[in-house]
Amino acid sequence: GQQVQQSPASLVLQEGENAELQCNFSTSLNSMQWFYQRPEGSLVSLFYNPSGTKQSGRLTSTTVIKERRSSLHISSSQITDSGTYLCAMEEDNYAQGLTFGLGTRVSVFP
Amino acid sequence: EAAVTQSPRNKVTVTGGNVTLSCRQTNSHNYMYWYRQDTGHGLRLIHYSYGAGNLQIGDVPDGYKATRTTQEDFFLLLELASPSQTSLYFCASSDPWVNTGQLYFGEGSKLTVL
Secondary structure: OOOEEEEOOEEEEEOOOOEEEEEEEOOOOOEEEEEEEOOOOOEEEEEEOOOEEEEEOOEEEEEEHHHOEEEEEEOOOOHHHOEEEEEEEEOOOOOOOOEEOOOEEEEEEO | OOOEEEEOOEEEEOOOOOEEEEEEEOOOOOEEEEEEEEOOOEEEEEEEEOOOOOOEEOOOOOOOEEEEOOOOEEEEEEOOOOHHHOEEEEEEEEOHHHHOOOOEEOOOEEEEEO
């Protein structure tokens, strides 16, 4: 089965609303990362977050390794936040690539 | 900022055709990866490399070859392309000794096999 579960699969927001995206892992992990995929397909690294909380502008990532979960909080959403958010885990054996979730598609409307 | 450049960005070929996707990174990263992205499957690892001349098999390697000619250049080869290989392909690089394991992606290469 899927080792990385993301929820919700999709999310519709009105501009200004906050959102919480979840990522759960079924195996032990070394660290995790969050990516943003633009509507045209390109990928942007948001957070490399082995544990704890990191903030960048309106985005906050929180990872709790022992609970095998991570979340991405978007505050005061903007239309330009629309796209797909992917989380990925790095298993204990580093450099064998990342295992990705299927993503959360976010649509922000005025 | 890490730079990873892929080419071509778009490619259309026919079944049985020969395709090479190229990737170059300019940040002296040791690790490079090829992923494919398909609806319902997310990103899946095809091949990866620890350095020039090294090649490791990923999760979905069937039908693909790869070659790492230099530290900067990583190629993905489809010698007999099939429609099932129609996908969006991403190259990525990282190096835990340089940037704490953060993964940097190229812009993606859209391949269509007719």
